[in-house]
Amino acid sequence: MARNPERRTALVDAAIEVLAREGARGLTFRAVDAQAGVPVGTASNYFTSRDDLFTQAGRRIHVRMTPDPAQVGEAMRAAPSRELVTELMRWLVRRMTAERTGYLAMLELRLEATRRPDLQAELNRAVRAALEESVRFHLDAGLPGDADTVLVLYLAMTGVLLEHFTLPDVLSGTELDRLVETVVSRIIPPSGPR
Template sequence: MTSDRRTVLADAAIDVLAEDGMRGLTHRAVDRAAALPVGTTSAYYRTRQALLTALVRRLVERDQAELRAAGEELPPLRDADQLAALIAGFVERRLAGEGRRRSLARYACAVESVRHPELRDILVPRENAARDAVRAFLAANGVTDAEARTLTLLACVDGLVFDRLLGGGQVSEPEIRGLVAAALR
């Protein structure tokens, strides 16, 4: 039961962070968001730093599960347009609903990690099936530095997500197609 309660609290903390920002992330706010008695979060995560660390670990766990599932469902990539369409669909999920909340929380944690390197260590990009598929596609299309280009492409996509979260709007498939074309050059 302890791990279930910890997961509920970490998920609630992600929502609080997305809604109220870093200053709004308090033990009491997480208790309210999780619909648990006052003091519950503090009993599981004694300090704010412990709560933040749990939040970041859970955020990465959820992101990795999503990316793993996306990679497992990927058909063999035939062409750049298909890759662009898949990335555009992923980006759309990052800008709406639950994906939007996680994206907002992730960026807040990334900024916080500048002051707390232990968070940076948790947030570092990880291998996953979706990233592997992009790397394999680039390599199969003659890109000699497929690993570096994969990281650059995904960083550019991440930048577009960040920009649209701040300024509103959507990322268009032609924008993604342009990034994929640049990675293939």
């Protein structure tokens, strides 16, 4: 198995692009090679199987979708409040819209995880860890609400993003920033529970 980490990352990124564009059925070694612009057979030198390719894509997608710590620091300059939570959720929507390919690939990976136990285990681990980190971050930052607040925000924003990316006409006529504000205001009362 080839050991060039930069090439492996480029191939996994290519796999994410293929997933977003063609879906799980289109994710083949040949498609990844073509997307990465490498000779045919390269991907098969880096991944033991298609399952391995899916699992590696599941690991990489979270790296791509994690915000830069400096940007987080900048976003957290305001005092903890419901308004800050609203801004953070708007920022989430903007980041996911900018990383549309990654988000669509994540949706494909989630569906494929229902058929691939290793991928499901990887996504369960990664998403659970990200959710736990979000709870820790929220509480440590003194933002209004508790762990349940973060869980409900996560579930609500997942639904908003799912509709936004897959069936945009469902939300047509609804401005996303306003929708995010409505979601946050329904979950976090004006005074914010502590």
